[in-house]
Amino acid sequence: MFSRTIGIALVIGAVSSVARAQSYDATPMLANVRESQRAGLPERLEVARLEQLEHYDLHVAVEDELRAFGLREVVHVTNDERAPWREVALRIFANVIATPGEAPPVSMIAGECLDGVSCTIEQTAPSILVVRPSAPIAPGATLRVQLDLQGRLREIDASRTTMMAQSQEGLAGMMGETGGDYGLLARGEGIASFASFFAVLARRERGRWETDDRGTLGDLGNDRMSHVRARIVVPQGAQLVATGVETGSLPVRDAPGRARRREITVQAGLVRDFSFLVGHALESSARDVNGVNVRSWYLGRDREAGRRVLETAASALEVFERRFGPYPYRELDVVEAALVGGAGGVEFSGLVTVASMFYRPAGLGGLGAMLGGAGAGAVGDMQSAMLEFVTAHEVAHQWWHGLVGSDSRAHPWVDESLAQWSAMLWVEERYGAERARQEGERQVAMGYRTMRMMGVADGAVDRATSEFGPSVAYAGLVYGKGPYLYPALRAELGDEAFFAGLRAYVERYAFRSAPARGPIDTLATGRHAARVRALARHWLDERHGDADLGGGDAGAMLGAMLPPELQGAMQDPAMRAMMEQVLRGLMQGQAQGGAAPGGGGSPEDAARMMQQLEQMLGSLPDAP
Known part of the structure; x- marks a missing residue:
């Protein structure tokens, strides 16, 4: 069990300097944006300075078995309206979808406003944090909030990640009016997925914070552009794939006898979301497409399908750049993940996941026996076509x-x-x-x-x-x-x-x-x-x-x-x-x-x- 004390102790020492800083420079976080796309960014975003966008500074420690994490987060938010804000609402979207009999996966341990600002932070629902400073936030002013969070990853059994099992799960959920848990904050097939795990600014409509999602169908998030710097502590030897680009890696100085770890710094400017995946057995293949580093990440046993995904992603990137215009980032990662609930893939800025069910034989059981060799081969061809189609769909979301x-x-x-x-x-x-x-x-x-x-x-x-x-x-x-x-x-x-x-x-x-x-x-x-x-x-x-x-x-x-x-x-x-x-x-x-x-x-x-x-x-x- 990942205790509260251990989770926060893993990250607290390294972020004390963040708490003292009173502003931030967005320039380093643009490391993931292609040089050709950086010109005139404030004008394109209709802001005076890029620092007016929300900034999330994350220090995450992933537990050695990839089942839990601790997080210290500093949120920078600027009032971009003409009237003062008396409160700020934050959302932890991983907590929106409840699993019967389980506590929400992410919990808040502590929180405070920085820079000498007095405030209260109330968790009005598992996914909602309301920050009320002692004085209203004036137009153009910035509030910084520090949160200590801890979380656990749901475990996805391998029996659920076959094509047939996921087809049945998808079918079983068709008449429901809510979305399921697709494995976005979960561990399966030895791959840990971290999405929607930190607090982000809530949606704001007509001068009000929107905290009622009115159901869980579709994508949950705030749709806003922001900047993210993340320092992620992972076990030595584990592969990390994240939104943005890696800009540094250092060994963690731990007590003697503890398993070795490293801290990786990731910069992700101008993104609508941030996620990462960690695995001990991930392999990758890469290709350059017009200066973009396209990478496919997959388990070794799924190497053939993983290379097909790379070919599809690279081809789709070339087609979409020619038809729609330039892709904005330096890298594009496509990662095999144990998605469930019938989900074929999930998109994030500069990163997409594709369900592991597409990477291996469908597991047709009695149907496969009935079809015989030629028929089963034809079904395999259809599965390959589905893998390509899902990959192209997720790349298009960029x-x-x-x-x-x-x-x-x-x-x-x-x-x-x-x-x-x-x-x-x-x-x-x-x-x-x-x-x-x-x-x-x-x-x-x-x-x-x-x-x-x-x-x-x-x-x-x-x-x-x-x-x-x-x-x-x-x-x-x-x-x-x-x-x-x-x-x-x-x-x-x-x-x-x-x-x-x-x-x-x-x-x-x-x-x-x-x-x-x-x-x-x-x-x-x-x-x-x-x-x-x-x-x-x-x-x-x-x-x-x-x-x-x-x-x-x-x-x-x-x-x-x-x-x-x-x-x-x-x-x-x-x-x-x-x-x-x-x-x-x-x-x-x-x-x-x-x-x-x-x-x-x-x-x-x-x-x-x-x-x-x-x-x-x-x-x-x-x-x-």
Whole structure:
């Protein structure tokens, strides 16, 4: 057990000088930003000085077994409004999603305001800290708050990280109205993931701090640009992968007999979030793309898939820079992680994680035996295509919400639909238009059709995360329907005007936040303006999904899902009928109450559903 005393003692000695400093210089933290992207940054961010952005100074000590941590954090926040602030709200987003029977993973040990400012700090909820200084914070003035935190990482069992287990967890959570714990602050497969683990400024709307997330679907965070300096103490020999760039590494002077450790300094300027991963068995491959160091990190046993991820990430970076404009950072890391709850990948500034389920054979059980060698090989090809698609989607997020911000709670379609379409664009540029159409059918439109098969109606794409109801509606509309707005706009405008418009959108809102219809407003110019807005209404506001993408027809879904090598077997009426029955049974069973509220099902649920699936498959006739 990682005790409170040990957790704070690990970090307290090294940060005493931070507490004495009364200001900070943002320049060192720009070490991660490409030289070509540094010109005119204050003007682009609409601030007088870069030091007006929030600054988080983190000193983290990771426990030797990678199961817990201690943290001393200093938050620099400047009042950027015209009226004084009487309080400041901070959020620890790792504490938003509760696990029944468990305490929140991150707890506050102590806190105080610095620079002689008297204040109170109240933890009004597990994820909410309210700082009330004795005197209001004047416009333009800065408040510095020091927090001592400790946390533990949830353990993810290896049985949950297979493709089949995660497919079942994702299915089990489709009718829930909250997001699950995707393993963002957790340890699995020997890899420890640290995301949403420290306190950040809360969202602020119309002069009020927003502390009610109105559900947990979608991304949780404040969407703001900030600067981070982190000093992270890890066991000697462990690999650290973090947002930003490493600028120093020193051995830690510990008592004799203690396991050796090192402290690594990371600078991360102009980022919307900060995360890191630690592992003892991580390997990496790297490639330079136009001066950007692209690295893929993976377990040694998954080397082949890890190198494929590198190839995909490097290719996607090249395509997106050419189509959308320059990537802002010097490095891009793609890391294998034990994600759960059906999550395929997660994006952070300059770093993305991809679920380990994509890196190894799918583990099809009875289905694999039924398919035989050729069929199982075809499924393996589909899995490889999914790995590439997820990787391209997460790399696209470096533009959509990374470089160009948006309100991910009120208008999640802005970044997610764009990232999903961008992955389709990458497939087109890599493999051609026909392959892009096929992958769109399998990995994009399928989400909409699954939603319809589960009895959820078509609806508006552009709405707040809290307004979707079940998660299958959020996935089906934002990820399944919304992306098809962009092929329609491209067809209307032509490639030259369409891609010029997207580059203009990036240039206009780089390092800032775009409005709800930012992409549409940028593209709706000249003689095409009325048609562009009509297409936006059609895809974002109106209900034409069944006509455009097809409804929940089981036969059509199977036709899109199965690779060509297996589609011949579907000509057998008995085979087709049984497969359609399996698909309907799984979908409708969840729609009628099989989902676990609060996100993905348990490992036991996954095992039970897998057993039922194999029993049904066992009654299928042999494929011709």
